[in-house]
Structure formats: structure tokens, C-alpha cells
Amino acid sequence: MSEKSPGNLLVKFNVIFILFLVVGLSISALVYHFGNNIERSTSQLIDEDLQVYSNFQQLRKQLTEQESALHAYYASFNPSLFEYDFIAAHGGAQDTLDQLAHYFDHTALSALMNNQQIVMEIATALDANMRLQTRSQTDWDLARLQLQQVRQLMQDTHPLIEQLTGIVSQRVEQSKDRVGSQLNYMNVLVFIYGLTALTIALLILRSVKAYLSANKLNSRLALFPQRNPNPIFSFSKNNIVSFANPAALRLAAKLDHSVEALGLKLGQKIDSFQQNIKSEEKAFERFELLLEGLYFQCELHWLSDQRQWDLHLTDVTAKKHAEQKMVFQAYHHPETCLDNQYRFREVLEQFVEQNTVFTHGIIEIRSYSQLLSDNTFNKNHQVVIEIAAVLDKVCHDMPEDIKLFHIGDKNFAILIPSSECAALVKRLVSNIKQQINLAQFSGQHQVELDFGFACSPHDGKDVEEINRNTRIALDSSASQEHTEYMMFSDHLGEAIARQNALQVAMRLALKSGDFELYFQPQLDVTKNRVIGAEVLIRWQLNEQWVSPAEFIPLAERSGMILPLGDWILKTACEKAAQFAKSGYEDLVIAVNISPKQFTHPNFVENVKSALFDSGLKAKNLELEITEGVLFNNENATINSLHILKSMGVQLAIDDFGTGFSSLSYLKDFPIDKLKIDQSFVRNMHVDSADQSIVRTIIDLGNNLGVTLIAEGVEELEQLNMLKEMGCKEIQGYWFSKPLDEAYFNDFLASKQSVA
Structure with a gap:
């Protein structure tokens, strides 16, 4: 194989791509590593500054403890408060100042140290005054003056501490800003470099692979239409069939058409899609087509260099029928084929969302358990199917748009978009009872039904409320043997609410x-x-x-x-x-x-x-x-x-x-x-x-x-x-x-x- 063959060319490009990627990633890793070192160093510096903050907090506490110890000494006349508490607090303050001396120069801390020295002198004098033989010999006016002096010194100390704290804060902010700016700059450089490198590498690889793929596909492209099991038609710009592969010929024979006649029908069906491709300047368009009872998934291409259309057809009839069957089964009762509880829920939610005024009813087969015990399984289901047929006929015969649903073994639901609630319900129930009484059911069974109705929005403004109130009306109807139907009312709702409250109680x-x-x-x-x-x-x-x-x-x-x-x-x-x-x-x-x-x-x-x-x-x-x-x-x-x-x-x-x-x-x-x-x-x-x-x-x-x-x-x-x-x-x-x-x-x- 020659050095410039597609295989060698692909190897060379791959090597270059790998080297370029390795070098780029290595440099990025080094920059990222250096950035982490800078960040760690900065974090250490910030940690030292935070320690200074902590020292200042400790110093404030120790100064407060000194003053508190002296006041307590004055109040209790207990020398141990000076010997232990004050001396300990004063010593702690000196240690803290020594630690701060590592961070500040001596000039910055000299005022604080002088204040502490003066405090010590005044406190020593106060102790000497307090240690006279008797309380009567103690100069209490002098003691109070000494305490005032200590308090004034402490108050003078706080502005000094605040001034030093401000210096630390300023240093910290400057350090953070400087390091953050450097890190942001470095990250941007790394991102730009990495993105550029990756883009170039991908473009090189894509170009190489496209070149090689084109070479391989060109040798096989001529055989593709002939071997493709799916029909392929080529049309001129006037929608005249210029090519049909063997699968297309078989499809024409299956539909009992000539290729030309089938092409004419297809040309009429794809005309709108052709216009869409041209107007939107698209390369192709996918769509679904129904052709004499068969469903096809279609892909239409405009080949501008050849000035022709290519239409690829995939027969999806079996799949479409399976989907339709699944959709039907999902939204219809398996025995009566009426819309089921899921469709009912969708329609009910739609009515509520659109603020439709409607009547919601539930019909229940009375003594259903007795019906089960009196019949075989198949005969029982046949009775239910016959009842459903009667209900469906009554609903269809009435002029209103009555929607009937089979929502359970013994339950049917009704939705009627109408504002004439009471009159419509009375007429509907009368018609249903009349037809039920006339019907002959399997096993010569006499069927009785219970009815419960609620009117929205008066009896419920959301799905759960209208469903619940309709069920309440149904339960009330079922509990009263000779009641034809029950409409929900506020009184009925209050009665049910009382029953529920009584159950809890x-x-x-x-x-x-x-x-x-x-x-x-x-x-x-x-x-x-x-x-x-x-x-x-x-x-x-x-x-x-x-x-x-x-x-x-x-x-x-x-x-x-x-x-x-x-x-x-x-x-x-x-x-x-x-x-x-x-x-x-x-x-x-x-x-x-x-x-x-x-x-x-x-x-x-x-x-x-x-x-x-x-x-x-x-x-x-x-x-x-x-x-x-x-x-x-x-x-x-x-x-x-x-x-x-x-x-x-x-x-x-x-x-x-x-x-x-x-x-x-x-x-x-x-x-x-x-x-x-x-x-x-x-x-x-x-x-x-x-x-x-x-x-x-x-x-x-x-x-x-x-x-x-x-x-x-x-x-x-x-x-x-x-x-x-x-x-x-x-x-x-x-x-x-x-x-x-x-x-x-x-x-x-x-x-x-x-x-």
C-alpha cells in the first residue's frame, strides 16, 4: 500500500491527533497544578490572617476579664481575685500581644503594650490600697478613682484594636483580590487553550473519517437501492417515476398497480412535503403516509445535483396496528369496548380545566355480588356487556352530547356538558330505566341500577371534589332501596360530613x-x-x-x-x-x-x-x-x-x-x-x-x-x-x-x- 493511501493517511492523522491532545492536556494539567499551588499558598496566608483575627478576639476577652476581676476584687475585698484572676488575665493579654508582635511591628503595638503596663501599675496600687489591715483603713475614694482609670484605659484600648483589625482586613482583601484575579486569568487561558485544541483535533479527525468513509461508501452506493428490502422511488422534478428498486416493484404488484400508476399516487401524496422542503431549504423530511390501508414511514430527499427526488418507504403497518391496539386497550374497557376510567379521567380533567358546566354521573349495578354468585363467570360478564349496550344506546339516542364510560366491573360514568342539570338527569334516568326494564338479559335476570349525580361547578370545582360528591350521591342512592336516583346537594354533603366526623369520634x-x-x-x-x-x-x-x-x-x-x-x-x-x-x-x-x-x-x-x-x-x-x-x-x-x-x-x-x-x-x-x-x-x-x-x-x-x-x-x-x-x-x-x-x-x- 502506498504511503499516501487512505489507510496510511488515517494512521498519520490519528498519531498527530493523539500527540497534539497529549501535549495540550499535559500543559493544561501543569497550569492547573500551578494554580492549585498558588491557591494553597494564598489559603495559608489567609489562615495566618484569620489567626490574627482570633488573637484580637482573645485580647478583647482578656482585657474584659482584667477589668471584671478588679471590679470583683473591689466589691468582695477578696485578694485572690487579684492574685489569680487578674494576674492570669493580664498574663494572657501579654502572651497575645507577643503573638501579635510576629505579625505587626513594635510601633504598631506599642500603644497597646503601654496601656497594659499602666493598667498593671494602677492595679498594683489598687491591690496595695485594698490590702490595708482593715476595711476602714482602705481609701475607698482612691480605689474608685483607680477603677475609673482602668476603665478609661480599657476604653482607649478598643479603638487601637479596631485600627489594627482594619489593617488586617485590608491586607486580606488585597491578597484575595490579587490571587483571585490571577486564578481567573489562568483558568480562562486554560479553558481557551483546551477548547481550541479539542476543536482542532475533532475537526481533523472528522475530516479524515469523512474522507475515508466516502471512499468506502462510494463503492457500495450503487448496490444499495437494488439490495434494499424497502421500496425506493426516484421522481423527476415533475414527479414522474424515473427509478424503482425491486422492493418498489413488489409493492406495486401487491397493490395491483403498475409502477407508473403507483408513482402517480405517491407523487400526489408527497407534493406538500416537497413544497415544504423547498420553502424551508431542508435536505430531507420524514413523515408518515397511509397508502391503500398500509402505513409507511417515509423519508423524502431532494438531490439538487441530480435534480430529482428520492423517496424511501418503510412498511410500518404491523407496528401501527399494534400501537393502535395498545392505545385502544389503554383507553377502552376490554369487554364492553366503552371508554374506560383513564379516558374518563382525561375528559373530566379537560372539562374542569376549561371551566365547562357539566353533569357528572355514576351508574352502579345493584346487588352485583349476588349477580356474581348466581351466574358463571362468562354469563356474568355477558350480562354486564348487555347492560353496557343498553346504556350506550340510550346515551346515543338522546340529543345531548352524553359521554359514557365503563370505569369498573359494576360502575359506569357519565359526563354531560350541559347547564340543564336536574331536568336532563331526570330524563336520562327515566330513559335508562325504561330500556333496562324492556331488555332481556342473559339468564333472564332482572337488573336494577343505582344512580348518583353532581353538577359542576356548583357541586365541585376540581376533579377530586366533583368525583367525591358524585360518589356520595351514588352511595346515598344505593342505601335507599326504592330511590330512583340521587342528586348531590349541600344537605347531603353535610350529612356525609357528619357521618365521617361521627366515625372518627x-x-x-x-x-x-x-x-x-x-x-x-x-x-x-x-x-x-x-x-x-x-x-x-x-x-x-x-x-x-x-x-x-x-x-x-x-x-x-x-x-x-x-x-x-x-x-x-x-x-x-x-x-x-x-x-x-x-x-x-x-x-x-x-x-x-x-x-x-x-x-x-x-x-x-x-x-x-x-x-x-x-x-x-x-x-x-x-x-x-x-x-x-x-x-x-x-x-x-x-x-x-x-x-x-x-x-x-x-x-x-x-x-x-x-x-x-x-x-x-x-x-x-x-x-x-x-x-x-x-x-x-x-x-x-x-x-x-x-x-x-x-x-x-x-x-x-x-x-x-x-x-x-x-x-x-x-x-x-x-x-x-x-x-x-x-x-x-x-x-x-x-x-x-x-x-x-x-x-x-x-x-x-x-x-x-x-x-
């Missing part, structure tokens, strides 16, 4: 023991004696009573009913044990048990623990359960009831007659007592239907050998009727209202006959 009340039990006495009307009492929970919050009708359902929904029920059971057993110890050994305390509490796996053990911990006999405890509990997991219920019965606990059915109509459980379950619900007792003295119901319940209980107790007895006429029908026990305001523990104790003591 209930948790705190459980921890702090703010709940208390009241006792409503129960009377055996045949023997006219108190046989027991039902415990009723009471709660006073911020000096106001909270109704159990308000906080008990809230506890059930929030899950706090379990710890609350356990507290009631435990506390009731403790109070009952105290009553028994007070002599009321046969008094029975009745405790209401919630369904969730009774069905808890540890319920029976909790009862055993409450009895054991309190020392209460099982016969003094009565558990009241509702009829619905008996039909929830019947086998487990029977087992729990028999265990409790075997322990000696009494069992009662609360609110009898208001629940399930089946009476077979009365012979299957070990029940001791039936409580006739107060809804039948309240009007029995004026309502013949209620009389018949009460009489039937009493006859049934007596025939089965079960004790009966009537709740809510408030009138003497009611009492007489119950006696006549054969009911032996009553409870209600006629006999006594619920009493706190102290009043209940007094009540028991006032009755001559107590079980």
Missing part, C-alpha cells in the same frame, strides 16, 4: 370509654316484679346526645360494630355481675347482638370470656338476636345457639314478627323468649289488625312453651290487653324509661319485689 370514644350503658327495666306482670333489663347504649358527644338510630347503622357500615358490640357485651356482663353481688341474683340482663357480631367465628368464645372475666353466671345473661341471623348460615347458627344454650345463656328473638315469615325455626332453634315488636304494640289498643297480630304471636309462643315479652308498652290500656291475651312480661315507658346505672340501682332499690 366513635373510634376515639371506643378508646376513651365515652360510651355508656342504660338499662330499661322489664316487668313480670303476673308477679309484679322486676325480672331483668335490656341494656341500651348511649353516647354523648360535645355535651349532646347522639341517637343510637344514627350511630349504630354507621357502626355497622364502617365495621366498628364488632368492637362496639364486644364492648357492650363485656360491660353489660360486668354491670350484671355487680347487680348480682348487690343481692339481685336472678336479675337477667338482655344484650342486643348484631348480625355481624353473632356470625363472627369468635363470638361464642367472646361470650365465654365476658362471663368468665366478669364472674357473671350464664343464667343472668340473655342474648337478643334478630330473625334474619337465624337464616344466615343455618348450620353454623344452630351449632352456636346450642353451645350458648348448653352454657346456660338465655336466648331471645328480638323484633319478632318483622322479619322472615317462616316459623319452622321456632321448633329447630333453642329459643327461650320472643320479643313482640313495638310496631305491633304501639297501636294495638286502637288498631284491630295489630291486636290480631299480637294475639297470634302470644298464642303461638304459649303453645310452644316460649316466654313472651312485649316491647314499647306506653299505655295502661295496652298493658291490660296484653295481660288478657296471656303475655306475662312487658317493657316500655309505662313501666320505666331507660335509666343510667345510678338511677337503675335506685329503681331496683325502690321496688319491693325484684327477681
Whole structure:
């Protein structure tokens, strides 16, 4: 190979580049090294100046200590203050002045040293005056004059110190400015030199590589179009095809076109891009092209030397379809193909940002868990798909621009850009319910929906607020069985806010023991004696009573009913044990048990623990359960009831007659007592239907050998009727209202006959 061949030329250029770079970097390193030495030397100088600053601070302190020692000596008449404190401070000041003498000449410090000498003389004289045999012999006027002289000398010393400090400061600033200027100059030189060297080296290397690459590519360039698997077309300036590679010919055959016909179509599609390249004087432009269902990534070049256009096509149809599928899946529900929660969030945020007046609604399939349990997986999803189809049709048939989203398995969302909130919602819900009732769903299922709506901006000015308030309206609708839909309102929001506040307060009340039990006495009307009492929970919050009708359902929904029920059971057993110890050994305390509490796996053990911990006999405890509990997991219920019965606990059915109509459980379950619900007792003295119901319940209980107790007895006429029908026990305001523990104790003591 000749000496001037491209290979040798590249080697030479590389050697020159490396040498140039090494020399340049070496020089830069040396300059940087020298700069660091200068900076370190300067730092040492500055450190000495800083030490002088420290010495002046120490001197000020020592002068103050001298003056303080003399004043203390004068005040306390203690010679040791002079011998030790003053002498030590004066000696320290002399040492500090000796250290400063290394930095200043003797002339600069002479005034300070003279002052210290005079101070020493005055202090010695003061000591001699103070050491006379008795305090009465001491010349106190002279002593005070001497102290004043010392103070004046000290005050004269401070300006001298400030003057010397100023000299040091000036030296430091001059030194810093000089060194900083030198370093900046040096750094600029290093940067300029390094940047220049690097630029030259890169240019040399780039030129060499470009030259060699051009030589290599020129030999292969002629083969590139023929071997390229992607179509390449060349067009004249009039967009007539002048060249098409083999891949371009295959594309024309695939689309059932001649090369000329395909070139004509392509020429029409690329015309605007050609104009753009010319107007902006660009070398090429990349863009995407849709051609008869196929997507192509295109690169268009203008070859000015050849006066022609080169168009390179890359088929990206598969990639485009995959991207479109991913985008669709990202923003659509996989089963119903409706826009999903992510699209819903985007549209909602857009509405809020643009201050759009709109209605936000959430639709929920009622009893969705029941739907899941009644169907196979596939059939359940088919029902949801059919519901989505009905909702979609209703929304599309209405003239408003209603946007429907499938945001969860059982939830759909609606956004309606309209200011007619209430009227529009009423019409929409009516249309949806009408179509839902007419539709035939898989498995012949009847579908019910819950609706919650909120209007923005009145019910929320940001995404979180409008979402939260719509959800509040939905939850309120779902909790009311026969409500068609619920619109959010300030009153509803306040009610939810109170519920949330009560939940927090209930948790705190459980921890702090703010709940208390009241006792409503129960009377055996045949023997006219108190046989027991039902415990009723009471709660006073911020000096106001909270109704159990308000906080008990809230506890059930929030899950706090379990710890609350356990507290009631435990506390009731403790109070009952105290009553028994007070002599009321046969008094029975009745405790209401919630369904969730009774069905808890540890319920029976909790009862055993409450009895054991309190020392209460099982016969003094009565558990009241509702009829619905008996039909929830019947086998487990029977087992729990028999265990409790075997322990000696009494069992009662609360609110009898208001629940399930089946009476077979009365012979299957070990029940001791039936409580006739107060809804039948309240009007029995004026309502013949209620009389018949009460009489039937009493006859049934007596025939089965079960004790009966009537709740809510408030009138003497009611009492007489119950006696006549054969009911032996009553409870209600006629006999006594619920009493706190102290009043209940007094009540028991006032009755001559107590079980």
C-alpha cells in the first residue's frame, strides 16, 4: 500500500491527533497544578490572617476579664481575685500581644503594650490600697478613682484594636483580590487553550473519517437501492417515476398497480412535503403516509445535483396496528369496548380545566355480588356487556352530547356538558330505566341500577371534589332501596360530613370509654316484679346526645360494630355481675347482638370470656338476636345457639314478627323468649289488625312453651290487653324509661319485689 493511501493517511492523522491532545492536556494539567499551588499558598496566608483575627478576639476577652476581676476584687475585698484572676488575665493579654508582635511591628503595638503596663501599675496600687489591715483603713475614694482609670484605659484600648483589625482586613482583601484575579486569568487561558485544541483535533479527525468513509461508501452506493428490502422511488422534478428498486416493484404488484400508476399516487401524496422542503431549504423530511390501508414511514430527499427526488418507504403497518391496539386497550374497557376510567379521567380533567358546566354521573349495578354468585363467570360478564349496550344506546339516542364510560366491573360514568342539570338527569334516568326494564338479559335476570349525580361547578370545582360528591350521591342512592336516583346537594354533603366526623369520634370514644350503658327495666306482670333489663347504649358527644338510630347503622357500615358490640357485651356482663353481688341474683340482663357480631367465628368464645372475666353466671345473661341471623348460615347458627344454650345463656328473638315469615325455626332453634315488636304494640289498643297480630304471636309462643315479652308498652290500656291475651312480661315507658346505672340501682332499690 502506498504511503499516501487512505489507510496510511488515517494512521498519520490519528498519531498527530493523539500527540497534539497529549501535549495540550499535559500543559493544561501543569497550569492547573500551578494554580492549585498558588491557591494553597494564598489559603495559608489567609489562615495566618484569620489567626490574627482570633488573637484580637482573645485580647478583647482578656482585657474584659482584667477589668471584671478588679471590679470583683473591689466589691468582695477578696485578694485572690487579684492574685489569680487578674494576674492570669493580664498574663494572657501579654502572651497575645507577643503573638501579635510576629505579625505587626513594635510601633504598631506599642500603644497597646503601654496601656497594659499602666493598667498593671494602677492595679498594683489598687491591690496595695485594698490590702490595708482593715476595711476602714482602705481609701475607698482612691480605689474608685483607680477603677475609673482602668476603665478609661480599657476604653482607649478598643479603638487601637479596631485600627489594627482594619489593617488586617485590608491586607486580606488585597491578597484575595490579587490571587483571585490571577486564578481567573489562568483558568480562562486554560479553558481557551483546551477548547481550541479539542476543536482542532475533532475537526481533523472528522475530516479524515469523512474522507475515508466516502471512499468506502462510494463503492457500495450503487448496490444499495437494488439490495434494499424497502421500496425506493426516484421522481423527476415533475414527479414522474424515473427509478424503482425491486422492493418498489413488489409493492406495486401487491397493490395491483403498475409502477407508473403507483408513482402517480405517491407523487400526489408527497407534493406538500416537497413544497415544504423547498420553502424551508431542508435536505430531507420524514413523515408518515397511509397508502391503500398500509402505513409507511417515509423519508423524502431532494438531490439538487441530480435534480430529482428520492423517496424511501418503510412498511410500518404491523407496528401501527399494534400501537393502535395498545392505545385502544389503554383507553377502552376490554369487554364492553366503552371508554374506560383513564379516558374518563382525561375528559373530566379537560372539562374542569376549561371551566365547562357539566353533569357528572355514576351508574352502579345493584346487588352485583349476588349477580356474581348466581351466574358463571362468562354469563356474568355477558350480562354486564348487555347492560353496557343498553346504556350506550340510550346515551346515543338522546340529543345531548352524553359521554359514557365503563370505569369498573359494576360502575359506569357519565359526563354531560350541559347547564340543564336536574331536568336532563331526570330524563336520562327515566330513559335508562325504561330500556333496562324492556331488555332481556342473559339468564333472564332482572337488573336494577343505582344512580348518583353532581353538577359542576356548583357541586365541585376540581376533579377530586366533583368525583367525591358524585360518589356520595351514588352511595346515598344505593342505601335507599326504592330511590330512583340521587342528586348531590349541600344537605347531603353535610350529612356525609357528619357521618365521617361521627366515625372518627366513635373510634376515639371506643378508646376513651365515652360510651355508656342504660338499662330499661322489664316487668313480670303476673308477679309484679322486676325480672331483668335490656341494656341500651348511649353516647354523648360535645355535651349532646347522639341517637343510637344514627350511630349504630354507621357502626355497622364502617365495621366498628364488632368492637362496639364486644364492648357492650363485656360491660353489660360486668354491670350484671355487680347487680348480682348487690343481692339481685336472678336479675337477667338482655344484650342486643348484631348480625355481624353473632356470625363472627369468635363470638361464642367472646361470650365465654365476658362471663368468665366478669364472674357473671350464664343464667343472668340473655342474648337478643334478630330473625334474619337465624337464616344466615343455618348450620353454623344452630351449632352456636346450642353451645350458648348448653352454657346456660338465655336466648331471645328480638323484633319478632318483622322479619322472615317462616316459623319452622321456632321448633329447630333453642329459643327461650320472643320479643313482640313495638310496631305491633304501639297501636294495638286502637288498631284491630295489630291486636290480631299480637294475639297470634302470644298464642303461638304459649303453645310452644316460649316466654313472651312485649316491647314499647306506653299505655295502661295496652298493658291490660296484653295481660288478657296471656303475655306475662312487658317493657316500655309505662313501666320505666331507660335509666343510667345510678338511677337503675335506685329503681331496683325502690321496688319491693325484684327477681
